[in-house]
Amino acid sequence: MYSLEICAGAGGQALGLELAGFEHVGLVEIEPPACDTLRLNRPKWNILEGDLRNFSGKDYKGIDLLAGGVPCPPFSKAGKQLGEEDERDLFPEAIRLVGEIRPKAILLENVRGMLDSVFDEYRKQIIDSLTKLGYTAEWRLLNASDFGVSQLRPRVIFVAIRNDLAINYRWPQPHENRPPTVGEVLYDLMSERGWKIAHRWKDWANDIAPTIVGGSKKHGGPDLGPTRAKRAWASLGVDGKGIADEAPEDKFIGLPRLTNRMVARIQGFPDDWLFSGKKTAQYRQIGNAFPPPVAQAVGLEIMKCLMENTRSNIRKAHG
DSSP: OEEEEESOTTSHHHHHHHHHTOEEEEEEEOOHHHHHHHHHHOTTSOEEESOGGGOOOGGGTTOSEEEEOOOOGGGOTTTTOOGGGSTTOOHHHHHHHHHHHOOSEEEEEEEGGGGSGGGHHHHHHHHHHHHHTTEEEEEEEEEGGGGTOSBOOEEEEEEEEETTTGGGOOOOOOOSSOOOOHHHHHHHHHTTTOOTTHHHHHHHOOSOBOOOOOOOSSSOOSSSOSHHHHHHHHHTTOOTTSOBSSOOOTTOOSOOOOBHHHHHHHTTOOTTOOOOSSHHHHHHHHHTSOOHHHHHHHHHHHHHHHHHHHHHHHHHHTO
């Protein structure tokens, strides 16, 4: 099964889909640091650096999956929620590509704000556009914590399947076990420089994280979000006002800050996934990523749906 990804960012969704069994034929991304991250981790991937508005999908007709995480600021509660009036809204480009490519399946993700009532008509327009192109489409809110990720991180997932295949699609079911706490996930990283009270901090950080906030080029920097998020982090024994270069030293007193590697682990990235660019650029890539475990869970269900159709055709061909 082959996938084309748009707005690929640092590769969270791409990694998850790779783990689900998809092979990427191309990844479109405009930000140079994110493109460098993709090349750094997967030198053989076909990274298409440039503006999605200038990208043609005609060379990818009939591909199995068109996936992506179109920019979220137009729909984020942290912004003005301008939606289709925001110059960063790329849903129209995604729909254009669906028309050019006619993939078997489509997977797009965005922020929870996309489900706000102010966007009811816009979501309907997107559904109607895909219906006219021959797809069965649905929006669904999934929490990353239901799929083993140690933060709540609600994300709006849009899946559309070609009408003749859609009967086989099922949404992924939440895991039965709770995800590990922040303390359990980060203890080894927090203690790697010999911090003497790291074990106490592990017991303090006894819940999952609030949603990681990556910010945008216009707003946000290398910190863990607005005031409410910082308070939530403080309740877990974390200073959310910035990102540290390294773990606390042995005699450190106070609330430690997370490093980019710690944030990446909370997002569900493996430790061997490297990030390119300066600290702020790295943090934005990490904070805006689609957690790989969630992408994998949805990707597996799309894979099952498409494979079941393949098996059905084989059975028909053999009588």
